Amino acid sequence: xxxxxxxxxxxxxxxxHVTRPAMPDLKDYVEYLTGIWDRKWLTNAGPLHEALxxxxxxxxxxxxxxLFCNGxxxxxxxxxxxxxxxxxxxxxxxxxxxxTHALHWNRIRPVFCDIDPETLNLDPCRIEPLIGPExxxxxxxxxxxxxxxxxxxxxxxxxxxxxxxxxxAHAFGVKYNGKxxxxxxxxxxxxxxxxxxxxxxxxxxxxxxSDLQRKRVNFLKNFGIADEETVVGPGINGKxxxxxxxxxLMQLKMVDYxxxxxxxxxxxxxxxxxxxxxxxxxxxxxxxxPNNGYFPILIDAERYGVxxxxxxxxxxxxxxxxxxxxYPLISHASCYASLASAxxxxxxxxxxxxxxxxxxxxxxxxxxxxxxxxxRVIAECRQSVSRHDDGAPIYRQARV
Ligand SMILES: *Cc1c(COP(=O)(O)O)cnc(C)c1O
Numbered sequence: 001x002x003x004x005x006x007x008x009x010x011x012x013x014x015x016x017h018v019t020r021p022a023m024p025d026l027k028d029y030v031e032y033l034t035g036i037w038d039r040k041w042l043t044n045a046g047p048l049h050e051a052l053x054x055x056x057x058x059x060x061x062x063x064x065x066x067l068f069c070n071g072x073x074x075x076x077x078x079x080x081x082x083x084x085x086x087x088x089x090x091x092x093x094x095x096x097x098x099x100t101h102a103l104h105w106n107r108i109r110p111v112f113c114d115i116d117p118e119t120l121n122l123d124p125c126r127i128e129p130l131i132g133p134e135x136x137x138x139x140x141x142x143x144x145x146x147x148x149x150x151x152x153x154x155x156x157x158x159x160x161x162x163x164x165x166x167x168x169a170h171a172f173g174v175k176y177n178g179k180x181x182x183x184x185x186x187x188x189x190x191x192x193x194x195x196x197x198x199x200x201x202x203x204x205x206x207x208x209x210s211d212l213q214r215k216r217v218n219f220l221k222n223f224g225i226a227d228e229e230t231v232v233g234p235g236i237n238g239k240x241x242x243x244x245x246x247x248x249l250m251q252l253k254m255v256d257y258x259x260x261x262x263x264x265x266x267x268x269x270x271x272x273x274x275x276x277x278x279x280x281x282x283x284x285x286x287x288x289x290p291n292n293g294y295f296p297i298l299i300d301a302e303r304y305g306v307x308x309x310x311x312x313x314x315x316x317x318x319x320x321x322x323x324x325x326x327y328p329l330i331s332h333a334s335c336y337a338s339l340a341s342a343x344x345x346x347x348x349x350x351x352x353x354x355x356x357x358x359x360x361x362x363x364x365x366x367x368x369x370x371x372x373x374x375x376r377v378i379a380e381c382r383q384s385v386s387r388h389d390d391g392a393p394i395y396r397q398a399r400v
Contacts, residue, residue, distance in 0.1 A: 003314070010377045012319040016370055020363045021194050022258050024250035032246035043241035044222070052245040055252055056205065060173065061180045064208040066217045067245070071169050071191030071204030073238040075102035077220045078165050078187045078206055079137075080234070081213060084108060087134040092122045093331035093342070094350045095141045098191075099167045100330045103139065111135070112331045112341040115350045118283060120144070120296075120357075123349070124152035128160075130341065137163040142181060143326075144294040144359075145170040145197075146285045150184040165189070168207075172198045173259055175289035182207045192248065197262070197293040198255050200248035203240050254364075261364035262292035265371055269295050269360060272375025276382060278304025294325065297378075298356040305382050308356050314381050320361065320374055327354040 036042065043049075049067060057065045068074040075098065079085070085106050091099060093112045103110045111130050116123040122140040138157055140148045148166070157164045166184060169191035174181040182188035192203030206221075208214040216233070219226050224235030240248075273279050280298040284290065301307040306314075308324070315322050329350055331342035344351050360374060 003317075006314070006381070007317045010318045010373070010380070012370070012373065015319045015321055016361045016366070016374075017321050018323045018359055018361050019195050020365065021199050022251060022254045022364055024247070024254065028250055029246065032249070033243075036242050036246070041242065043239055045239075046242040046245070048242045048245035048249060049240055052200075052240075052248045052252070055249065059252060059255075060182060060207075062183055062207050064211055064214040066206050066208065066214055066221060067200075067240040068204040068206060068221060068238045069240050069244075070202045071167075071189055071193065072098040072102060073221070073236060074189045074191075074204040074206040075099070075165075075167065076105055076236065077217055077238055078189055079103070079106040079108065080220055080236075081206075081208075081217050082137065082163050082165070082186060084136045084163065087136040088132065089137045089139050090122075090127055090130050090135060091139040092141050092143070092350070093329040093347055094120060094143060094326050094354060095167065095330060096169065096326060097330050097333065098169075099139065099141055100333075100336060104335065108136070109134070110336060110339065110341070112336075112339070112347060112350075114347045115143075115353065116149070117349050117353070119146060119149070119285070120282070120353055121146065121148040122153070124149040124156065127153070127156050131156075131160050131162070135160070135162060137165060139165050139167060141167040141169070142171040142174070144282070144296055145172070145174050145181075145291045146282065147171075147174065147176040147181055147288055150176065150181075154184070163187075169193075169196065169204075170293050171291070172196065172293070173255065173289075173291045176285075177287050181288075187213075192244075197258060197291055198248075199251055200240065200244040203244050203248065258364040259291050261366075262362055263290070265362050265366055265368070266290075266292040266295055268368055268371045269362075269375065272372055273297065273378060276304070276379050278302070278382070279378065292362065295360045295362040296325070296357050297360060298353065299358060300356065308358055311378065311381060312358060315358075315374075315377065318377055320377065322361065323359045324354075324357065325359045327357065329354050 164185035166188040168188040188207040190205040192200040220235040221238030224233040278300040299308040
């Protein structure tokens with residue numbers, strides 16, 4: 001079969017994106033809007049903001065939560081509230097750019113640490129050699145919502161007097177050892193961006209360790225203003241408005257259903273891909289109640305016969321819009337590439353994984369038939385690859 005025939009056979013009529021937000025009933029949103037119009041209270045800790053903050057706290061089981069306009073500003077404030085505004089912070093290169101940029105904006109030098117090949121999170125065995133006199137904190141990411149080695153990281157932090165801030169942007173609703181994953185570390189930050197499992201269109205939250213700390217976070221997200229005549233610190237504008245909060249209140253009612261359906265879709269993928277040589281799925285994390293926010297696979301080009309980039313291109317031609325989260329590594333960005341810790345030889349696992357990973361479409365309303373179709377495309381794409389006489393694959397040129 002030529003590439004063209006392959007695509008004709010497998011192309012879906014409509015694009016299937018890697019994710020799609022669960023949209024609440026428009027009539028319900030209009031009802032919230034009517035309330036906002038009547039009150040004329042648009043932002044600054046309005047009643048919907050306060051209601052959402054309470055409801056998310058109770059849903060997640062964390063008492064000291066502050067809502068934010070987005071997750072990135074929440075990361076900046078997390079560093080500021082811990083007085084981390086110089087020196088170095090150890091972090092992962094296998095993440096969304098916001099994690100590293102938050103350090104840069106607080107004038108902190110990121111120190112990149114390699115990841116564990118099983119969890120794809122910061123490898124705890126690689127952290128200690130990177131600790132020096134300038135090290136202030138560790139900023140790990142629960143990548144794809146899968147728990148970091150939280151106990152090992154805590155031990156290292158305590159031994160060296162370091163703070164731990166988790167970028168938990170993917171970890172909404174995940175439980176680890178029966179506890180909310182966002183309750184580990186000194187602070188955790190969530191993102192409620194439209195592409196995340198739970199969304200307020202743009203939004204985020206910071207989970208503090210105490211009520212006192214939460215009060216300080218709340219000052220900092222409102223320009224440091226404590227009252228009309230007092231500014232207690234160098235704050236920023238991190239507030240969530242009433243329109244976002246209304247969307248969040250409606251999304252929260254749908255999130256259990258979303259998590260449950262994504263679980264069913266993940267199970268379909270696991271079944272559909274299990275016998276394809278060269279395609280690896282991540283082990284289900286133990287002691288974890290997952291949220292199945294993402295469905296990453298790793299492609300071993302030698303065994304699968306097609307490279308990750310070739311499969312990506314074929315899927316794209318078939319209207320299956322998988323994403324290379326996280327390629328390229330943020331350590332390759334020009335603003336960080338000259339750091340000693342950004343050298344690819346220090347980040348061998350992250351470098352390899354970033355060239356092998358592909359996140360497949362997953363969201364609550366994704367049709368099971370489409371999931372089975374995607375699995376079939378991945379299986380057939382491998383089988384239709386041309387081979388030399390000795391059976392070695394002739395890698396497809398990405399002419400599709
Ligand atoms: C989405 C994301 C962020 C940024 O969150 P925003 O709400 O978009 O600012 C930070 N870190 C990670 C790992 C993310 O995926």
